[in-house]
Amino acid sequence: MRATGLLAALRAVYYPQRTGAAVRAVCRREGEEEFARWLTRQREQDQHFGDLKRADALAGTAAPRASTGLPVGETAYFRRWSNAAVRERVDGVELSTEDRVVYQQVFDPAFGTRWAAYLEHLSRHPADGEPGMPLAERLARATGGHLSARRVFHPAVDLRDPQTVALLLAGESAADRRAVARYAEVLAHARHSRPGFCANAVHDSLARDLLLQVWGCSEEELDAQASARGLVRAAGAVEAAKRLVPEFLDESNRTEAADAGR
Structure with a gap:
């Protein structure tokens, strides 16, 4: 019954936000402190512990599979590749959008405010049809309010999206x-x-x-x-x-x- 209750609590967390920090926070909220500590020890001993995508990728390279005929899925690796390819001509010069964002992340002292605004935007306007809600409410559901949004939510940024770029480069x-x-x-x-x-x-x-x-x-x-x-x-x-x-x-x-x- 304890396992069933914990699984239900974890499933209630919107899946892109099921980070390690969020999972441990949910465990603590549900009174499963020992399990949270066990998870921490496992990750310290094996950085790939629980990485099902990695395990599946390794299995896929070990044995050939029949092609499904479907387009390539939107994986984190594909997202990084596509982000690196995004370029725009600005002020008469062609620039990498990723370079522009990284420059702001490193050198703009106010970028934390822009990142918070981006997280708020994502929470209120999810891309996959999930109901939108204020970030504070989503954070309370995920962790009970024990952690800050920046520690829990680590979305994979899509630099092909003009609104994302506009939010992140608002101070440029x-x-x-x-x-x-x-x-x-x-x-x-x-x-x-x-x-x-x-x-x-x-x-x-x-x-x-x-x-x-x-x-x-x-x-x-x-x-x-x-x-x-x-x-x-x-x-x-x-x-x-x-x-x-x-x-x-x-x-x-x-x-x-x-x-x-x-």
Whole structure:
């Protein structure tokens, strides 16, 4: 009966919001603290624990399956690929929309407000026909109000959607777009001048230092800062910021040289 009650409580959570944090919060709300601790231990021992999509993908590569003839499903991997492909000509320059959003996530001190507005929009206007509701109400249903929305809800952003882009780039200026173009140009030059170089090759410590400097926070605060900006946690923020490192370092060196010359 306890298992049946817990499953019912978990099923009541809108499925895109069934994150690890939400599941543990529901367990605690239902008086299943020990089960919540057990889940935490399992994830600490195996980062892939409970990842059914990964298990299914591995099974799919182990044995061939007949084609269903259906279009490819909208997976998280497809979403990341499609986001990377979105580009728009702005101010006479073609820019990656993903680069523009990442620039705002890292450099705009008010981006947390925009991310909160985006979460509110998604809650009130779900894309799959689920009834809309205020974010606070959805959060109360998911966790009983024990966690903030930014810690519970981590939607996969779709940069093909004009309204999503408008919400996330609401604070973007012409100077920001010029900076995005400059950062992209320096990154492209690094790719061409250094064989085998790519943004992913940038050392984590360099991207982490960039974030600590720009956000003016401690290592312990990185997860919270990243979450508030829609980057989920510090590791995601570090990966996103790697594309910014080459120009950020060049810019810092130019500033130091100019200061030394005064």
